[in-house]
Amino acid sequence: MIIGFIGFGKVSQNLMNLIKSHDITFISSFEGRSQKTIEKIKESKVDVLDTFKEVAIASDILISANSPKNALEVAKDYGKYAKGIYLDLNNISPNTTFEISKYVPNLVDGAIIGKIDSDNPILYLSGKSADKLMFLNEFIDVRKISDNIGDAAILKLLRSTYTKTLSALLIESSQIASEYNLEEEFFDVLSLTEGDEFREKSLSRINNTLNNSKRKCEELEEIISYFDSSDLTMVKAALKKLNQ
Amino acid sequence: MIIGFIGFGKVSQNLMNLIKSHDITFISSFEGRSQKTIEKIKESKVDVLDTFKEVAIASDILISANSPKNALEVAKDYGKYAKGIYLDLNNISPNTTFEISKYVPNLVDGAIIGKIDSDNPILYLSGKSADKLMFLNEFIDVRKISDNIGDAAILKLLRSTYTKTLSALLIESSQIASEYNLEEEFFDVLSLTEGDEFREKSLSRINNTLNNSKRKCEELEEIISYFDSSDLTMVKAALKKLNQ
Numbered sequence: 001m002i003i004g005f006i007g008f009g010k011v012s013q014n015l016m017n018l019i020k021s022h023d024i025t026f027i028s029s030f031e032g033r034s035q036k037t038i039e040k041i042k043e044s045k046v047d048v049l050d051t052f053k054e055v056a057i058a059s060d061i062l063i064s065a066n067s068p069k070n071a072l073e074v075a076k077d078y079g080k081y082a083k084g085i086y087l088d089l090n091n092i093s094p095n096t097t098f099e100i101s102k103y104v105p106n107l108v109d110g111a112i113i114g115k116i117d118s119d120n121p122i123l124y125l126s127g128k129s130a131d132k133l134m135f136l137n138e139f140i141d142v143r144k145i146s147d148n149i150g151d152a153a154i155l156k157l158l159r160s161t162y163t164k165t166l167s168a169l170l171i172e173s174s175q176i177a178s179e180y181n182l183e184e185e186f187f188d189v190l191s192l193t194e195g196d197e198f199r200e201k202s203l204s205r206i207n208n209t210l211n212n213s214k215r216k217c218e219e220l221e222e223i224i225s226y227f228d229s230s231d232l233t234m235v236k237a238a239l240k241k242l243n244q
Numbered sequence: 245m246i247i248g249f250i251g252f253g254k255v256s257q258n259l260m261n262l263i264k265s266h267d268i269t270f271i272s273s274f275e276g277r278s279q280k281t282i283e284k285i286k287e288s289k290v291d292v293l294d295t296f297k298e299v300a301i302a303s304d305i306l307i308s309a310n311s312p313k314n315a316l317e318v319a320k321d322y323g324k325y326a327k328g329i330y331l332d333l334n335n336i337s338p339n340t341t342f343e344i345s346k347y348v349p350n351l352v353d354g355a356i357i358g359k360i361d362s363d364n365p366i367l368y369l370s371g372k373s374a375d376k377l378m379f380l381n382e383f384i385d386v387r388k389i390s391d392n393i394g395d396a397a398i399l400k401l402l403r404s405t406y407t408k409t410l411s412a413l414l415i416e417s418s419q420i421a422s423e424y425n426l427e428e429e430f431f432d433v434l435s436l437t438e439g440d441e442f443r444e445k446s447l448s449r450i451n452n453t454l455n456n457s458k459r460k461c462e463e464l465e466e467i468i469s470y471f472d473s474s475d476l477t478m479v480k481a482a483l484k485k486l487n488q
Contacts, residue, residue, distance in 0.1 A: 113433050122436060124429070145429055158430050162417040163437075169413060172478045173406040176471050185368070185389055186402050189357055192366060193407075195439055227420050231488070234416045237481030244475070 002027055004059030006052050006074055007066035008037050008044075011089055014116045015063070016044060019139045029055050056081035061133070065089040072096055079104030085129050093222060094153040101149045108133060111152040113159070126151035154226075161223050161235055164216055167209040168238035170202045213242050246271055248303030250296055250318050251310035252281050252288075255333055258360045259307070260288060263383045273299050300325035305377070309333040316343055323348030329373050337466060338397040345393045352377060355396040357403070370395035398470075405467050405479055408460055411453040412482035414446045457486050 003019070005012040005028040016026055026046045030038050041048060049055050056062050056078040064074050064086065071090035079086055079100070086104045088097065089112060101107045108127040115121060125133060126145040136142045145151045177186035187199035209216050220239040224232055247263070249256040249272040260270055270290045274282050285292060293299050300306050300322040308318050308330065315334035323330055323344070330348045332341065333356060345351045352371040359365060369377060370389040380386045389395045421430035431443035453460050464483040468476055 114436055122433075124433070143432075145426070151424075151426060151429075154424050155426055155429050155433055158417065158421045158424070158426060159433050161420060162413065162430075162434060165413050165417070166410070169406065169409050169478045172475060173402065173409070176405060176474045176476075177402045179474055180395075180398050180402070182389070182395060182399055182402060185395075185399050186406075188387075189366075189368070189399055189403050190406060192358055230420045230423055231416060231485075232420075233481050233485045233488075234413045234478070237477050241475075241477045244477075 001025070001060050002058055003061045003063065004028060004055040005046070006055065006062065006064050006078060007070075008033070008041055008046075009065060011065040011112065011116050012063065013040065013044065014121075015065075015140070016046070018121075019136065021139070027055050027058060052078055053081055057083065060084040061087055063087045063089060068092045068096070072099055075100040075103045079107075082106060085132055087125075087133065091156070092153060094150045094157065094226060097150045097153040107149055109149050109152040111156045113156075124152045124155055157223055157226060160219060161227070163205075164209070164220055164223070165234050165238040167205045167216070168241040170206050171209065172241060174202070174206060209242065217242050245269070245304050246302055248272065248299040248306045249290070250299065250306065250308050250322060251314075252277070252285055252290075253309060255309040255356065255360050256307065257284065257288065258365075259309075259384070260290070263380065265383070271299050271302060296322055297325055301327065304328040305331055307331045307333060312336050312340070316340055319344040319347045323351075326350060329376060331369075331377065335400070336397060338394045338401065338470060341394045341397040351393055353393050353396040355400045357400075368396045368399055401467055401470060404463060405471070407449075408453070408464055408467070409478050409482040411449045411460070412485040414450050415453065416485060418446070418450060453486065461486050 001023055002025050008028055027049055028041055028046045029049050029052050030041065031051050059082065061084055062082045064071060066074055068091050071088060071092045080103065082104065085106050085108055087108045087110050088100060089110045097109050106129050108125055108130050111124045113122045113124060120141060122141045122143060124143050124145055127149045128147045130144045134142060134144065145155060174183055174186060177183045187202065191198040217239060220235060224235055224239065245267055246269045252272055271293055272285055272290045273293050273296050274285065275295050293302065303326065305328055306326040308315060310318055312335050315332065315336045324347065326348065329350050329352055331352045331354050332344060333354045341353050350373050352369055352374050355368045357366045357368060364385060366385045366387060368387050368389055371393045372391045374388045378386060378388065389399060418427055418430060421427045431446065435442040461483060464479060467479055468483065
């Protein structure tokens with residue numbers, strides 16, 4: 001079996017490290033890549049073809065793991081050559097996934113949850129052809145959501161809906177606690193029900209959100225725009241809170 | 245040492261069970277009590293005096309554990325007789341605590357966190373005289389917050405600010421997930437970062453909130469009214485969400 005990579009960042013590299021099998025050959029290309037990526041590819045056990053078109057044609061599974069803004073272009077350029085499965089692992093919105101599906105016959109929509117460079121990331125898949133990827137369970141925890149393209153991307157957005165709104169709540173409630181000089185006790189008292197790691201985890205979420213508030217707001221706007229037929233009272237409040 | 249109880253419900257009974265010492269005598273009274281409470285007192289190892297006035301006078305520590313709406317009246321009636329410490333364990337707002345402090349010279353403001361009938365409830369205390377109660381650490385986890393009367397009540401309100409707003413967030417995000425037929429996966433995916441009990445705990449919070457939404461709204465209104473000088477974007481959204 002041949003697995004081809006378009007994009008050779010962390011996701012591709014770590015997937016390759018996790019999928020340890022003598023029956024699988026990995027391929028990619030230097031075409032248009034930066035010197036740094038070329039070095040990474042050279043250091044790895046990847047077979048190098050001249051072009052990504054050749055990679056797409058030769059692969060049983062073609063994995064697209066690029067930056068979100070390149071995902072659609074890559075799909076348009078190479079999706080049509082993929083005779084096997086085209087697995088999109090880019091961190092893209094459901095709408096981009098739907099757009100991609102127009103150009104890619106055998107699309108599988110994937111979301112990696114948890115740190116990809118940890119030992120146990122989980123790969124959620126959706127799309128009819130996902131069944132054919134379940135053999136990867138031998139190497140990585142793979143869970144098929146449904147036959148519907150887009151469900152993996154929607155699941156990522158739902159996760160994000162919760163975690164980003166939660167961060168806004170943590171910011172607000174810890175702010176009030178600190179106004180009353182009870183911030184320590186606030187985390188202390190909640191650790192009793194929310195778990196021992198509550199303080200550490202919450203402070204990390206608060207700092208991460210405050211330090212990246214512009215991006216977090218954009219992501220909340222994307223959530224609001226995608227789920228616009230749902231009630232979004234809490235999510236909209238989170239956006240307002242972070243915009244302050 | 246003599247510990248007196250005004251109110252003989254779960255809190256008083258379980259405190260008595262936790263405080264196991266030959267050096268401590270417990271006292272209370274049948275005065276004005278229901279037949280059921282009289283039976284409870286008879287079954288316990290409490291010494292019975294004729295009136296609560298006598299209980300107040302005789303106690304080194306007088307514990308008021310009644311219904312929130314009686315707390316102020318009890319303090320007005322018996323606080324002046326308490327020569328030792330008056331420990332208020334009623335689930336009352338900070339403003340009621342401040343009002344009570346006008347009638348009670350040696351007030352300590354207490355909040356029990358965790359189930360009182362579990363083996364390890366935690367007793368948060370505030371007020372100068374709280375130091376004199378730290379010996380109770382032999383029997384129950386006691387933590388002094390500060391010398392400021394009201395801090396224990398404010399801490400309860402801060403805890404409630406977080407948990408009630410979180411419930412509104414859980415309701416909203418799980419609703420969206422279920423609209424997309426991804427509710428199972430939503431809880432599944434969040435369990436990875438929020439802990440194995442996330443699903444069970446969240447469903448219990450959602451049900452508890454939806455089944456008691458009127459009371460939850462009243463409690464949120466109380467929070468909003470007490471913390472009205474703070475930014476309450478998220479809390480106000482939670483009230484709006486639960487009022488729908």
